[in-house]
Amino acid sequence: MVLEIFDAMLEPIFSAFQSVEGTIDTAAPAGILLLGLLTGLRHSMEADHVAAVSTTIATAGRKNLGQASMLGALWGLGHTATLFVAALLVLLLAVHIPEKMSGQLEFGVGIMLLFLAVTAFTGFNAGRFFKGLRGRKAHSHFHAHPEQGIAHDHRHDHRHGHKSIIIGMVHGMAGSGALMLVVLSTINSIPLGLAYIAIFGAGSIASMAGISTLIGLPFTRARSQVRLALALKYAAAAVTFVIGAGLVYELGVVEQVFRE
Template sequence: MMSAIVTRRDNTMLALKDGLYWGMGHTVMLVFVGSVIIISRVTIFSSDIIEVFIGGMLVLFGTARLFKREEPINFKTRHGLPFVVGLIHGLAGSGALVLLVMSQIDDVLLGITYMVIFGIGSIIGMCASTGLLSIPFTPRMRISRVIRSVATVISAVLCISYGAYMVYQHI
């Protein structure tokens, strides 16, 4: 999903900021939902609906990227979309695993500390991945329009394929 956003950036610093906002959204949702789980002692959590939603988003982002390969993002500093993606992503995948662990921790402070540390690691990892992913799309690395176009198509097709697989697995 983030690859469809980041590959439209022509500046690695903006892609790193996308990763920062993605990680922050992920962490905010984890800490919020995890705190509710710790405080209320709710132990039932099913991420199937969220996984289907994220799979659908992957298909939509990949399809949009496939048909708008040459269009750069027309805004320079707006990072709301990566933050929203992070919020949704915080409930699926690794977020679901963290929340499962959270349901087993009795100490509220220990549980919240665990989530914050996990969130900081997520932010660092998401910044690193978006930064690295953006390098082939920076002006200095644009050796060939053909290579850029092929990389974009591959990224979009992988995004669509994985999204469709997620939907299929969780329906």
């Protein structure tokens, strides 16, 4: 349901992109690269991508627009890195990526979204957990807001950049199969194919950085309002959970992507 609402909201934008993409002459290298840029811009707006980055921004310890933009750009960087590796395998080694594998990897994205949502709700941090098992103490501060009747533990976590890159890499793996089919069907030159991936990545990075800036606006404004900040965080986590659960159900139960 959430996916349908999100897609309906962005339908005019997606339609505009598709209309422009339909007019591009892919017979020329410049046309192929332009198509890659536009596809990269549109690709970053998909619901599961936006949900993952939203939850990452919501759980970041320090909220500002610069950080939000950076987290989005790092997501795009991780996404591009995975696609570039996949492109090398396909274009240089002629590795075939089964269409079914793309669905299985997308199922993994659903699991990742569920994990992100649960950790946002609970405050669980895998990095701090394993540090605790090794006896290392987390760096944290206790904050009380008596005027609002709220007290919380604020932990300093500087791993959100790494987290964004990893999330982008997981998304890149999930989308690489379909993308490679497009590349192979239109590009016969290996350098041009790699250039396509690079400019597709540039579009994804730029677009997600812009989207993350917009997402970061309400979180930045709510920094000094603890109740509102928590409400925004839990709202982002709830949407992410619903999208993740939807992907897991659709791919695991309806499409049965793991069934032989």
